[in-house]
Amino acid sequence: MILDLHNHYYLLNQYQAKILAMxxxxxxxxxxxxxxxxxxxxxxxxxxxxILSSFIKDMIEKEWLVKSSIFTSKKIFGKKGLYFxxxxxxxxxxxxxxxxxxxxxxxxxxxxxxxDSDQLFKFLNSIKGIVSEIQITGxxxxxxxxxxxxSEFVNTNFDYTSITTTGHFxxxxxxxxxxxxxxxxxxxxxxxPAIHDTITKKKGAFLRTLAGIQCLTDINAxxxxxxxxxxxxxxxxxxYIQFLIQxxxxxxxxxxxxxxxxxxxIHKKWLLSENELANFQTLLHIxxxxxxxxxxxxxxxxxxxSSFFKNIDGQTLSCGAGLLxxxxxxxxxxxxxxxxxxxxxxxxxxxxxxxxxxxxHTQCIKMRIKHWERALNKIGHSTSAxxxxxxxxxQKEEDYA
Numbered sequence: 001m002i003l004d005l006h007n008h009y010y011l012l013n014q015y016q017a018k019i020l021a022m023x024x025x026x027x028x029x030x031x032x033x034x035x036x037x038x039x040x041x042x043x044x045x046x047x048x049x050x051i052l053s054s055f056i057k058d059m060i061e062k063e064w065l066v067k068s069s070i071f072t073s074k075k076i077f078g079k080k081g082l083y084f085x086x087x088x089x090x091x092x093x094x095x096x097x098x099x100x101x102x103x104x105x106x107x108x109x110x111x112x113x114x115x116d117s118d119q120l121f122k123f124l125n126s127i128k129g130i131v132s133e134i135q136i137t138g139x140x141x142x143x144x145x146x147x148x149x150x151s152e153f154v155n156t157n158f159d160y161t162s163i164t165t166t167g168h169f170x171x172x173x174x175x176x177x178x179x180x181x182x183x184x185x186x187x188x189x190x191x192x193p194a195i196h197d198t199i200t201k202k203k204g205a206f207l208r209t210l211a212g213i214q215c216l217t218d219i220n221a222x223x224x225x226x227x228x229x230x231x232x233x234x235x236x237x238x239x240y241i242q243f244l245i246q247x248x249x250x251x252x253x254x255x256x257x258x259x260x261x262x263x264x265x266i267h268k269k270w271l272l273s274e275n276e277l278a279n280f281q282t283l284l285h286i287x288x289x290x291x292x293x294x295x296x297x298x299x300x301x302x303x304x305x306s307s308f309f310k311n312i313d314g315q316t317l318s319c320g321a322g323l324l325x326x327x328x329x330x331x332x333x334x335x336x337x338x339x340x341x342x343x344x345x346x347x348x349x350x351x352x353x354x355x356x357x358x359x360x361h362t363q364c365i366k367m368r369i370k371h372w373e374r375a376l377n378k379i380g381h382s383t384s385a386x387x388x389x390x391x392x393x394x395q396k397e398e399d400y401a
Contacts, residue, residue: 077132082357087133089327092144098166099201102228104260107139113330117146123350128157135162142169148177155180167212175219184216184223191243217248224251229280230270241287244295251296259385316362319389323362336365339387344368369393
């Protein structure tokens with residue numbers, strides 16, 4: 001069982017999970033004691049009572065449980081004995097009307113692969129009520145011919161839904177569709193229209209992004225903008241924040257360049273030195289506090305993948321890729337994360353996903369990561385330039401050769 005607490009995730013063993021499920025179902029303490037008396041060798045009721053009491057006290061101290069006179073049951077996702085993820089990212093298409101210079105998926109108007117909607121709906125029907133969260137992305141996901149129907153379905157059948165989009169296709173005619181999402185993320189690379197348009201390789205892209213943002217503002221939607229920190233941006237960060245505030249943008253997330261796809265040739269112009277990264281991380285904290293009443297600026301402590309998954313067995317990636325989260329590509333294949341190349345990491349597809357949930361694949365994922373790292377090293381590259389969580393998996397001592 002995976003426990004979600006304040007956006008940190010804990011992997012529990014079967015007994016810990018059973019106790020929490022009993023408490024969630026408002027089962028009396030004596031019934032819990034009798035249950036464990038029947039399944040463990042120890043038949044001393046007093047000993048079982050002491051162990052259970054101690055564990056419950058520990059859960060209260062960790063805030064896994066909260067004392068209250070009001071009983072509220074939490075929805076439990078997943079399925080006993082099976083390895084369903086908590087979240088699934090669905091890449092509806094690799095087609096995009098933009099050609100952003102750093103796009104690791106190399107999306108463009110020339111590409112045309114889109115996930116088959118009938119196949120996707122069949123899969124989504126199979127996992128509704130089991131998987132908690134769906135994120136829709138692309139390419140530009142709003143280009144998919146069944147985007148409206150897919151958006152309505154995930155809104156109706158899943159606990160939390162989000163979308164990553166350019167914002168260019170958001171208008172007053174489809175705001176009802178956008179309201180299906182609990183959160184919307186839009187990329188805005190600068191407050192200078194010329195710089196944003198240069199990065200996206202599309203004249204007028206900046207104005208279209210702002211138009212989409214204005215539509216979301218008008219309906220008080222939950223949304224944020226994202227950006228990539230780069231050399232040319234360091235001295236413009238404060239002006240950028242003030243621009244966002246002036247346009248009533250509620251949240252900002254800053255990311256790092258991943259040296260995949262089109263991100264490889266531009267890395268010398270965009271990548272920061274270790275000192276620059278450390279200084280910018282400090283700056284994020286300063287600006288987050290300075291503008292706390294005007295905009296939510298996410299620090300890298302907030303979003304660090306390594307802080308998401310606690311108490312794991314040493315075989316699972318700290319970000320939970322492949323266990324907590326799957327990515328479904330426009331080709332309907334399933335892999336641990338968007339950064340992983342399909343050729344090495346496709347674990348299954350939508351028509352055979354039952355095989356994937358029947359056993360844990362984390363050790364196999366780590367083995368493939370090591371093979372990937374060795375292949376990258378041969379061409380002077382490394383996963384360290386793609387994602388630190390992936391790279392950390394290559395530094396373990398296990399021999400998967």
